[in-house]
Amino acid sequence: MKFGLLVSEGPYTHQASDSAYQFVVAALAKGHEIQRVFFYHDGVNNATRLTEPPQDDRHVVNRWSALAAANKVDLVVCVAAALRRGIKEEVLAPGFRISGLGQLVDSGIKTDRLVTFGD
């Protein structure tokens, strides 16, 4: 099955990004396709390479970057939501790209399921 994901909450405050990550790992392991992960609302904060969690905690941002590098998962950050929150090209972690909301609608059109992770 072809999945699109929407992550609408920031890292650490909320489990949305963790759950989305686990979902992607599990879906890929089962042979499903992840068409895109779209970050919206405070979810855009998952994309900043300035993130520095304590060493004994998971690194939510680097984990996404590693996943993107290993599996070519398309990680897209909403430009309008990102600019509002100070997320710009120069702070993007590897594997993320900034684009428009059209990419979220495109996921809805082209996937079998668009799955939301958030409140």
Added chain:
Amino acid sequence: MDATDETKKMSEQPTSGGSGPKVKKFMFVNRKAPYGTIYALESLEVVLIAATFDQDVSLVFIDDGVYELVKGQQTKGIGMKNFSPSYRALDGYDVEKLYVDRNSLEQRGLTEKDLLVPVEVFDAQQMGQLMAQQDVILSF
């Protein structure tokens, strides 16, 4: 809505070529008050984009989401932009299917007359049936 050539906005189509544009049923479920969090505003931004993709878009207002449509919003005191006039502009984007949950209105002492756009008021069962018909549901 038919995806006829007349309604097709070429510049806004998804990038991939191939067969003609797919029209899916997109439902946006609005559950939050218009101010206090950004969900309502950013939901509206997705709705306007989805409309330019010529999809079959409907909006549902439920729980505190019904407050998004209330007339006479005064936001100066909290230093926020009153974005409620944008809901009036939706029909200009061919977004005309607006559904409001009856219980949510009644629990808040509101009626259809308090709302700034024409809507259909549905009970929970009707709302459930409508949701079951959708291809994509985004909940904010």
